[in-house]
Amino acid sequence: MTEGNFVDYVKIHVFSGKGGKGSAHLHREKYITKGGPDGGDGGRGGHVIVKANKNLWTLFHLKFKRHVKAEYGGNGSKQRSSGAQGNDEIIEVPLGTVIRDTDTNEIIKEITEDGQEFIVAEGGMGGRGNWHFKSSTNQTPRYAQPGVDGQEVDITLELKVLADVGLVGFPNAGKSTLLSVITAAKPKIANYEFTTLKPNLGIVEYRDFKTFVVADIPGIIEGAAEGKGLGHRFLRHIERNSTLLFLIPADAKSIKEQYDILLDELKRYNPELIDKDRLIAISKSDLLDEELKQEMARELDKELKLPYLFISSVAQSGLTELKDKLWQMLNKEPV
Numbered sequence: 001m002t003e004g005n006f007v008d009y010v011k012i013h014v015f016s017g018k019g020g021k022g023s024a025h026l027h028r029e030k031y032i033t034k035g036g037p038d039g040g041d042g043g044r045g046g047h048v049i050v051k052a053n054k055n056l057w058t059l060f061h062l063k064f065k066r067h068v069k070a071e072y073g074g075n076g077s078k079q080r081s082s083g084a085q086g087n088d089e090i091i092e093v094p095l096g097t098v099i100r101d102t103d104t105n106e107i108i109k110e111i112t113e114d115g116q117e118f119i120v121a122e123g124g125m126g127g128r129g130n131w132h133f134k135s136s137t138n139q140t141p142r143y144a145q146p147g148v149d150g151q152e153v154d155i156t157l158e159l160k161v162l163a164d165v166g167l168v169g170f171p172n173a174g175k176s177t178l179l180s181v182i183t184a185a186k187p188k189i190a191n192y193e194f195t196t197l198k199p200n201l202g203i204v205e206y207r208d209f210k211t212f213v214v215a216d217i218p219g220i221i222e223g224a225a226e227g228k229g230l231g232h233r234f235l236r237h238i239e240r241n242s243t244l245l246f247l248i249p250a251d252a253k254s255i256k257e258q259y260d261i262l263l264d265e266l267k268r269y270n271p272e273l274i275d276k277d278r279l280i281a282i283s284k285s286d287l288l289d290e291e292l293k294q295e296m297a298r299e300l301d302k303e304l305k306l307p308y309l310f311i312s313s314v315a316q317s318g319l320t321e322l323k324d325k326l327w328q329m330l331n332k333e334p335v
């Protein structure tokens with residue numbers, strides 16, 4: 001799908017470079033005295049490599065790239081000199097990209113770590129020059145190997161969106177409204193297994209093209225009561241998720257109490273979730289006047305042992321601070 005700059009599916013035809021020819025050069029003097037083949041080896045053809053870049057979040061830059069072709073290896077030449085290696089072609093992709101063989105639809109590789117490289121089409125080996133064969137009785141002095149052909153593959157790149165921030169809150173807390181005001185695009189989710197849960201995912205475009213994905217996690221709370229199957233399937237897709245955002249409406253009877261209930265549900269559901277960083281956003285804070293807000297803040301400072309902030313999707317307040325805070329939490333050095 002394509003929405004703005006968000007592209008999560010592209011097909012590319014890749015060719016690696018053919019290896020250079022080995023040289024069949026004969027050195028005149030040596031030919032007479034020592035049997036003279038001195039042709040060097042051909043260089044390897046360029047590979048086509050898929051490489052992970054953690055600063056990317058979309059396949060948009062590949063949208064119009066139908067073909068990627070790496071350079072041929074250079075031919076060998078006289079005096080045993082080897083041909084140049086063909087330049088590799090690098091296709092940069094975000095983390096979470098799955099590479100498939102377009103013809104068979106088989107997964108060739110999943111790109112999960114920054115800097116990870118995977119050769120999708122290997123450059124052909126260069127041919128050996130004739131000097132390798134000079135003592136061989138069954139080759140003529142003029143014999144040198146041709147370069148090996150490059151590979152030609154159709155690949156499909158698919159971006160599997162993993163959430164960075166999991167949004168947790170009871171129905172009516174304002175989750176959908178928040179997502180609609182802080183996110184720019186909605187990743188395609190139709191093909192994923194957790195579709196039945198209809199998680200609400202959105203991409204937050206943060207300053208300077210940095211982005212993160214926020215997922216409303218309906219399955220966690222409701223799933224806890226209904227049985228764990230569905231929710232667990234969904235959870236696999238939020239494994240990268242490193243921060244939990246609790247959304248609690250300002251008109252809740254007690255913020256602390258709602259938070260404790262949500263946390264308890266999460267813990268019962270999957271204790272590992274509790275290891276993630278947590279932030280509370282008090283939604284619908286436009287319902288509070290300044291005095292009330294300050295009173296509430298004084299209380300929360302005493303009661304809560306985690307950061308919180310007031311936001312309002314309707315009044316568009318506190319949203320920049322929220323994004324800043326989330327970004328900061330997502331990018332802190334691991335302890």
Ligand SMILES: Nc1nc2c(ncn2[C@@H]2O[C@H](COP(=O)(O)OP(=O)(O)OP(=O)(O)O)[C@@H](O)[C@H]2O)c(=O)[nH]1
Pocket residue numbers: 169170171172173174175176177178283284285286287311312313314315
């Ligand atoms: N005053 C005020 N109302 C809000 C705000 N955000 C959401 N609401 C209202 O709160 C109600 C629930 O909002 P939703 O965004 O649908 O809440 P949700 O958490 O997604 O609810 P579920 O889909 O049931 O899980 C709606 O009537 C919204 O209009 C806000 O910032 N201020």
